Amino acid sequence: MEPISLTGTVLLLPLASALVIMLFHGLLKNVAHLVSTGVSIIMFGCALIFLGAEDQPNGLLLYEYLKVGTFTADIGFVVDTQSRGMLFIVTFIGMLVHIYSLGYMKDDDARARYFGALSLFMFSMNGIVLADNLVMMFIFWELVGVSSYLLIGHWFKKPEAADAAKKAFLTNRVGDFGFMAGILILFGLTGHVSIAQLQGSMESGALNHIRDNYEWIITLAGLGLFLGAMGKSAQAPLHVWLPDAMEGPTPVSALIHAATMVAAGVYMLVRVYFIIGASHVTGDIIAWIGGITALMAALMATQQSDIKKILAYSTLSQLGYMVMAVGLGGPKEGMFHLYTHAFFKAMLFLGSGAVIYACHHEQNIWKMGGLYKKMPVTFWTFAIGTAALMGVPLMAGFWSKEGILAVAYPEHGHGNGILFGMAVLTATLTAFYMTRLVVVAFFGKARGKDADHAHEAPLVMILPLVVLAFPSVLAGYHFLAEPLQALVPNHHEGAGAKVVMGCSLVAVIVGFLAATRLYRNADKDPVNIPLFANKFYIDEFYAGLVKYGQDRFAWLVTALERIFVDGLTVRLPAALASGLGSWMRGLQSGSLQAYTFVLGLGIVVVVYLAVFFSTKP
Amino acid sequence: MVTLNHYLLVSGLLFSIGLVGVVVRRNILTIYMCLEMMLSAANLTLVAFSRFRLVEGLPDYNAQALVFFTITVAAAEVAVGLAIIVALFRARQSVDITAVEKLKG
């Protein structure tokens, strides 16, 4: 198959599926899920073939979307290691989530709508992965936002879900503003938006000249693009939407809000790394925001009791890790962690979905317990995922996490002692909260009626868990990572490597032991830190900001509008017209004689004007 | 001697009398008669000019044709107008125009 038809199929097939399902929603009620799942399997097949495609540095043109003068923005595809590997991850996890959803959403009334939105998401995500220019990426960036909105708000009758969907959408707008500003700055500097052309320009062209003389412009452009990534990848302070997005169906959380869409920010940063890497300021800001997000989210995760919320904060924390790695000059390390994280985090979410499904939609871990006997497959896969996330040696997460720690280690080019300490602390906390989750949910005795009656999930839900368990263990090894086109970082040698390894191991052990000791046989949370449980009060801060800032501002704007728009331009002319009208109304006396008199007066005046009035002197 | 001006003056006076009648009187029938008077005054002007402007040695018969049309229209107008007056009288039991003030704004 030609690469262009391959990528075209990958892009357009889910679009067709989404359109067909959404347009013939009622007609396809009972087959929509099969259509969507079938399409996802075909896409995965295409992605597998695509792994062997040749590099196309100048991109493949599918469709000339915009052409104004010398400016072009096409629907075109970039083919390189990064896009091949990412497409594999997206379609692989997408396919598994589709299959898993067959079981999870079996009894949902709006199953067709769900699968239609899932197809739309696959279309949009593939578009981001394959985009060879920033405009196309931005279009699909917005499209994933829309499909994410649709899927978070799938149970829109629940006010929390509707609010969460709205929150996710609005928060992302802030990021998109930055993304667009970044694109516009780059377009303004060079006149094109193609990533390949921008990179060429940065190596020897306009951007190169600008970087040498006006570095702040490049910094500004990089920060704009990073703001977009902050929105999509939920970096502090725009992270608030991701935990709330857990109101969506769990398979959606696994696919969109853990493995793929939220990673799009990191993916994009790595795509435009030549811009970010060109300015130290940009890199530092990105690294710090990533580090702060990682640590803060990990602290918040330690005090949550909702199983999905814990995983959500964990996702935030891991995304912070990746972003920090990119900021510290390790795009490969960031992408590699994205790649391993996608597998085990998707599996953890799907596992939590199985638990939730078994416990009749109970999400509080303190009402679970003792599940390891009732759900052995779920437990073992969940345990593997937890180990991978904690960074237990020889698991996938271990390799990628160590890579990031190595980048942060001061010995490395951009390394930073404080950030390294924060990263190690985060790793410790990760081990701590994941152990806490497993101990509380799966061990001890059942603390709720639902947990008591729990039983293993159906096969379509177990199967994706088992399939994902393999890459969760093995993805870090070269024999799997290389054929899957992951960006494997170079191994760091030297004295630092041993320190990094030691810190990493100590972090896992400390976290694990502390959690085991604290939570074994605990019936309620023995630790109680309101600051962490309440997410550092950031939501409250925003609410206050909106309440006191926005309301005041809105009051001012309303007042101005009332005076100038409503008053001077609308009400005043209206009042004049109506006043004139009431005055003229008096002339309509209704008296025939008065009318005749005026008529006669008119005759006299006309005669005067026609005969006697003269403009000549 | 009787000149064109004499005829025109008589016509103007008759028209003025009609105008005063329309403005002063309230009886719709009288107003109607005054209107007819004004129309006839106009006819007198037309006929006078017709006689004093010779075409091929004869009075201008175009003007007289116009007078003929005016009289026809006036007759039709009287017929319709009187029917309206009858209808109005049925509704108001009066031919006084002060009884009809629906157009008052």
Next chain:
Amino acid sequence: MPAVLFYLFSALTLVFGLMVVVLRNPVASALSLVMSFAGLAALFISLDAYFIGIIQILVYAGAVMVLFLFIIMLLDIKAEALKKVNAFSVVGGALLAIVFIVQLGMILGGLEAGKKTVADVPIHFEAAAETQKLPTIKDDLAKKSLPDTKLVGMALFHRYPFQIQLMGALLLVGTIGVVILSKREVN
């Protein structure tokens, strides 16, 4: 026409016209109008417009005024009460009339063509007889008598046939309108 007759008929026309406005009884007003129109018809005839003069009598003084009288009888309209006269309208109407007459007088004062008499513009029968083609008109003109009705007929049917038909349509529509207006019941 002798000047005496002109002044007599003018006075007749204007005095009875004034009486139409002044008299309070509508029957008296209508009869005054008949007299006024009779005087007007005489003025038409004095201008050699015999046909117009005759139909002024026939149509106006005959048909139209009979219609007025008939309606007055039908509705049984009484004379207007004296107190109802509106001073404002009387003053306004008189003012209008005076201004109009003054304007007219000023116009006529400056009108040179207005100073001609009928005798100054005599009808040229010989010249007219040569240009007219219809034998009957030619013959009448040759005998120095004015075939007024024939000439009006020539003008109407020769130059304005379409307008004549329009008049017919207008009268038809007027007739239908009158029927509908009179038929309608008042709820």
